[in-house]
Amino acid sequence: MKIFKYIFFFLSTSTAFAHLGSIVGKVTDAQTKQPIRGASISLVGQNRGVITDESGYFQINNLWAAPYKVEVSFMGYVAQNQTVIVKEDEATTIEFSLKSAEFSLEEVKVSAANPQHQQLISSMDIKLRTINNSQEVLRIIPGLVIGQHAGGGKAEQIFLRGFDIDHGTDINLTADGVPINMVSHAHGQGYADAHFIIPELIDGVDFKKGLYDADKGNFTTAGWANFRTKKVLEQNFAKVEVGQFNTYRLVGAVNILAQKAIEKNQNAYLAGEYSYSDAYFDAPQNFNRLNLLGKYHGHITKNTSLTFTASTFWSKWSASGQIPDRSVESGLIGFYGAIDPNEGGTTSRTNANAEFLTLTKRNHVWKNQVFYSNYNFELFSNFTFFLEDPINGDQIKQKEGRNLWGYNSNYSIAHGLGNKQATLNIGVNYRHDLTKDSELSHTKNKTTLLESIKLGDVNEANAGAYIDESIQLSPKLSLTAGLRFDYFKNQYLDKLQNNAIFKANASIVSPKLNLYYTKNKNLQFYLNVGKGFHSNDTRAVVEKSGLEILPAAYGSDLGTIWKPIPKIVINAAYWYLWLNQEFVYVGDAGVIEPSGQSKRSGFDVSMRYQLMKNLFFDADVNYAKPRAIGETEGQHLIPLAVKWTSIGGLTLKNNKGFSGSLRYRYVGDRPANEDNSIVAKGYFVSDALLNYTKNRYSIGLSVQNIFNTKWKETQFATESRLQNETNSVNEIHFTPGTPFNAKLSFSVSF
Template identity: 65%
Template sequence: MKKFTLLFSFLIVSLRALAHLGGISGVVYDQSTRLPLKDVTVQLSGTGKAAITNELGQYRFEDLVPARYKIELSYVSFRTQIIEVTVISDETAFLKTELTSANVELSEVTVSSRRAHDQQLISNLDIRLRPITNSQEILRIVPGLFIGQHAGGGKAEQIFLRGFDIDHGTDIRLTVDGMPVNMVSHAHGQGYADLHFVIPELVKGVDFKKGPYTTDKGNFSTAGWADFRTKDALEKSFVKLEAGQFDTYRAVAGIDLLGQKGREKNQAAYIASEYSFTNSYFDNPQNFNRLNVTGKYHGHITPNTNLTLTGSTFWSKWNHSGQIPDRAIESGLIGFYGSIDPTEGGETSRTNFNAQFVTVTPRNFVIKNQVFYSNYNFELYSNFTFFLEDSLNGDQIRQKERRNLYGYNGSISKESFVGKTNWVTTLGVQYRHDLTRGTELSHTKNRTETLEQYKLGNINELNASIYLDEVVRFTDRFSVNAGVRLDYFRDQYQDLLAQPRTRQHASDAIVSPKLNFYYTFNPNLQLYLNTGKGFHSNDTRVVVPQGGKQILPGAYGSDLGVIFKPLPKMVVNAAAWYLWMQQEFVYVGDAGVVEPSGKSRRQGFDLSVRYQLTKMLYADADFNIAKPRAVGEVEGASYLPLAPVFTSAGGLSLQMPNGLNGSLRYRYIANRPANEDNSIVAKGYFVSDMQLNYTKSRYSVGLSVQNLFNTKWKETQFATESRLKNEAEPVEEIHFTPGTPFFAKLGVTLFF
């Protein structure tokens, strides 16, 4: 009886104590924009409790014993704040905190266990430390990713990553504020991803991950993905003027529309525009023109719901010199920057609308809704083989399309606790619908005369998906991410050249599971194992003839990696990886034919190092090794053409208190096979660039130099069979686009 009385008394006391617990909630803002900050780490000192701010900058701690607490708020490139707060029984203390920007201090960076699955330290640091000059430079931020331009700056770049020649986007998923950049069943090639509609001064950050391990990333994310995030608000209005060699001019302006009054209401809006012109370094002037206009609004429509509206339009037109053969240079027919067909070129445009709604419910559900629309036009004239097929008129082709793209992304997520185990559950749906008119491949002459239409049709392609993702944090050290997604494709092609016109359909679906493990030993060391299945879809003009079979090839990958800080001011990320791809059929847009491609295997090692040498000087270096091979081919004939085998990039960045800042950078790609038996080799290159800025509160002056040491290099290379006008027989050899020589550009920016 006595024991029962003691137990009963203990329970009563415990219940009374629980009834008088308190809490802390708060919102974190960016002082410069007065808008909420997402993903800020909030630690409750001495308790082991931590939180991450949500989409609205909110965080919350519950069931706290009444006492005085210290809260530490930290975010890369912002000054850490420590706040003291007293918790009172039955009350929740509310805090409103503003973080101010500061130079990056690697000593303050910790290897976080809270968001192990999606933390990207490298991306945040590099954007802060490297000057952003154009969208091409921004894409190079992804460690191990190389790009090459082979059509005069107006065409999307060729991309290389993890032993892939990704062409223009077949195996990397690119998005801007969640809106897709890759174009399915494109006139030039599957996954074509043109980022030139992005104004670089508006980029806030780039999230990325290599490998097919993220549940909400579907089509094209086999080698990895990158999501560009544009600014929700401008810190200041600005005007920027640039001028450089080769008749190069650029003007950019961004105007803050709501000012301080809007920020007091958690609202911001701006409009920005960019115009570029250059004749470039080729013997044949480019007459390159590009115009961008972007407008954005971000604000709260209710206390717990924010709305972001973005509209943009982009137009570009240019001439280009095309790919030229080695023998034409060696014989003296043309110079290194010359052209065989000087009438090549193109024109493209894209208009976008993007609406994003984020709501946090009273029960802490985060609901996201996004709708987007793009109107896209593309016309490209190329000549890869010169006079191989038509010895009289030449082999110039036109690739053309008009496209409407509609889509929706939606998700609902909830963070909960079961005992001490933390669960974050996300259920999402995605929908994308592409409609093209007059997707064309034609034989042309001098960009003015159509000689023959090879392909002409309308494409109707739908991709609907659903996914479930779970992040389980069992302890402060160990977490697991498991997810699965289902993608359904329906393809329709109407052949406008067939008599009578035909319309064919096909469909298929694919399931992609993911499983990832993370173990954080301490704030300086984390080990991870990523595994998952990804895929890239094939062109509708492949899908329909195949009857929907074998048109969604799976890619199975794994990464075993470590993030650690061997020194207080050094961060190292190293990973050994493997990727295996199934049989697929590839539509070659340049020829209008379908080519089968067998299984492939890629394996390699990535190493990234960031080191703060002094308070003002930072060093970084990336080293990437890959062994890409075709499976089932005889030894010596299993090379994957143009796939990179070793790349490295890095440099020094300077940030001084007096406003002087800049960087000296290098990029290197080793020799690599240009054909299956390595009898033709694409030569590597080593190129250095420099950026130097002097920045004050009202103005900034910058000098940009590409190819600082004036190296003669080949930016893109292909093993191509071609015939020049007076040749009796065709020749297969390297055809290339020359890289930029020494190129200096001066810029002045005024802030107001």
């Protein structure tokens, strides 16, 4: 009831100022005719401003009857302004169609009306990186590290803000709002495989580190990221890539509607991708991936647009797995060799996603989304070789089939609070996961079942609701306050215990607060505080009495955005995070298990510097200090949590047809166990990309690891025993990173 009274108060306050008018407008891209989200709108000389929402709309309320000069700007576009006359008790409409322009850091504006509450990876950023798949796009996020350790078809391991996130326990990943994380997954909680996204179709990636957004729920502890795919295909294209290690890739997309339909803002395209590679391991990876996608975007009524996406994805591969240091040092195998050549797997996912965006008669924006996924997964791994079974080996099989569906809704109201600009968001989320035969088994040669360890069906539902209010309190100060509620219902049917059914449920409330103070046009400070959570595996919470279903997390960021000179932007933040329950990967079981409480603190520093008109330099340095709470000194380190990371390099954009980048990635040494007696060694790797575009043709050369550094991409402290050993050994087991790896590409637009 308090929430509804709060809403009523603000809505009634916004209508209390009689005889005032408003400006309602829309900003679109001149080429694609699509809305531009995040454009900055300001009233010249009035210290009033807003940003455009997802539909490109904006609204400025409580204006006295008078002429106003409205200016719109957005990075990568030519700024525009128009003069409008506001009348009493009327909404004056205005439209802007922005033309693209060369990007310049001088255009970056710091203001209370447009606080940097989230960041963006653009399609241009992706084109100028050595990207092999959509998951690698996440490397652009400052401080985020990924690593592959079981062949190219498995979701990469993720590290961020002092977390070994494994495959997604502490980062919320979505694609066009559809969940990528899989709850209660056969391989590990929060498993997030984004390989069903075609990189060339990514229009941008929104992301934020921390747990400060009310519309983000489960797994949003270290941060979140949402892949946005293109609603409109600007040009048809076909692309072929050929690389070392028998690597091939074909990708293309084509519009399927006639020009007359496109002129009426109706768009539809089909796209496909096929990849094959043996990779650089001694045992061929035989990696295959197929992606198909179709998308429609258009207006179904005057004020409602529909975006419908259907896609399917399939992948199959072999893997060399993790190998122990001693096997390489003794000469038993090479650096790129394998102990068990029978690892690998298959996976598939089919998605349907419908998004409705409506502008109501009162100029409110209402977004509704319905989605469905059918998902299948099978993985064979061997982490410990002959530790448990000296005769048959320790190979395990993890398998599941899953149906996932859900609904998201957000209602956005731009209104006035006295003479202050404000936006109210109210939303609900629902997702339901049903798995069939979630399995963990002991196998031999992928075909023989030796022991069933776990087998059953998961039924998990999550309903959430949130509300947040953004207010520009003054020309220098803005605030966003939010509240989120989540309810989980967990059920597990155990087929190894005569189909016994186990149940559990829980709820959690998560408040959020974000403050932004803009000292001047070149300096802004911000404070973010909030509460979030990462859910526990259904099988764990129903089997272990007293285990938390929704372990809470509390965090804060204190940071600044500073432009010391027009062509340099610096973002720095000190952050702190406390978790009520840590999730730890258990290598010999191949699962995630909950541990005790933990805390993390650190700092992030990012710099962007425009050296010349088309040449940019960037560098990100990140430090984290993760610790387990309640453990004795010397036994309180968190295994594999990354402490020091840095990414950066030079980027050349559109200089006489040439573009490209020279990039580095650095990860420092980190403890592989609680007392640091086993150390996971760091690495420094450099990549390069060069493209030349002429008319509708483009040719590119990308090189990973240009200095051919020998490095370990993923590492674990694991106890194992080889077939000829009497005693087990606890040491680093690793997957090697790519050696020098060159790839040529050729694309044509038509």
